[in-house]
Amino acid sequence: MTTPEPADATPEPVDADQAPLIELDAVSKYYGNIRALEGVSLEVRAGEVSCVLGDNGAGKSTLIKIISGLHQHDAGTFRIEGEETRLSNPRDALDRGIATVYQDLAVVPLMPVWRNFFLGSEPTKGVGPFRRLDVQQMRATTREELLRMGIDLRDVDQPIGTLSGGERQCVAIARAVYFGAKVLVLDEPTAALGVKQSGVVLKYVAAARDAGLGVVLITHNPHHAYLVGDRFVLLKRGTMAGSHQRSEIGLDELTRQMAGGSELDELSHELERAQSE
Numbered sequence: 001m002t003t004p005e006p007a008d009a010t011p012e013p014v015d016a017d018q019a020p021l022i023e024l025d026a027v028s029k030y031y032g033n034i035r036a037l038e039g040v041s042l043e044v045r046a047g048e049v050s051c052v053l054g055d056n057g058a059g060k061s062t063l064i065k066i067i068s069g070l071h072q073h074d075a076g077t078f079r080i081e082g083e084e085t086r087l088s089n090p091r092d093a094l095d096r097g098i099a100t101v102y103q104d105l106a107v108v109p110l111m112p113v114w115r116n117f118f119l120g121s122e123p124t125k126g127v128g129p130f131r132r133l134d135v136q137q138m139r140a141t142t143r144e145e146l147l148r149m150g151i152d153l154r155d156v157d158q159p160i161g162t163l164s165g166g167e168r169q170c171v172a173i174a175r176a177v178y179f180g181a182k183v184l185v186l187d188e189p190t191a192a193l194g195v196k197q198s199g200v201v202l203k204y205v206a207a208a209r210d211a212g213l214g215v216v217l218i219t220h221n222p223h224h225a226y227l228v229g230d231r232f233v234l235l236k237r238g239t240m241a242g243s244h245q246r247s248e249i250g251l252d253e254l255t256r257q258m259a260g261g262s263e264l265d266e267l268s269h270e271l272e273r274a275q276s277e
């Protein structure tokens, strides 16, 4: 008699060649005759964090506006799971599993946390004229989902405006995970935060990654990027100044490139000279 192999003896091999969730290839975008992006490429894979780094005006927001359906690219290709795409609006992006958390979070400050969690996607119970919001369920689910991400809010009835900036970012991340996003796009989630709160937000970025989402993290802080990033794209005045996988670059080099590398060396020479004169 032969014993059948247990079905789970060999895990499904992870196919490294599988199409990325999102792939931008030599994408350009012009606002009139302002070149906001030119020839920019980016790959986002499930369970990975792709970081987009660059100074103010580098084109970071423009890049994510293309991914989130707010703007359309003028040249290059945009693929979602291998299929060439042109998103017509943010709803379209959301339907394809792309959730975006903007820096100025679209929350209603005076509404309770649970209400914001479900904003625009409220479950109802009853039918016809008896149809009403299922408040009990929304409260319970919000509490559960936040706890699952390790966020223990004393009271989900408190107005979301009473939460700190970091906590609000975390609620937005938990919301995207709950509603089944495949790709989570975060525009400078730590820019306005102190060290401690930035750390908390980055922890939830890692949690979303571990839940299998592909994350696009926009930041101008190489330290934050390097804490969670698998891939790094550097933008400079709308063009790609670098694209690296984590194994190819260390934090020091990433910081150097971000700071303008040779430009900084030159500046330090000039400053030395100025001092000795």
Ligand SMILES: Nc1ncnc2c1ncn2[C@@H]1O[C@H](COP(=O)(O)OP(=O)(O)O)[C@@H](O)[C@H]1O
Binding pocket: 031, 034, 035, 036, 054, 055, 056, 057, 058, 059, 060, 061, 062, 063
């Ligand atoms: N709606 C717009 N109309 C005209 N120019 C724009 C618009 N949005 C951005 N830009 C320009 O495109 C460039 C890139 O901007 P942006 O993507 O916001 O950069 P970042 O987010 O990296 O600071 C900048 O020069 C900016 O002034």
Ligand SMILES: [Mg+2]
Binding pocket: 060, 061, 062
């Ligand atoms: Mg921006």
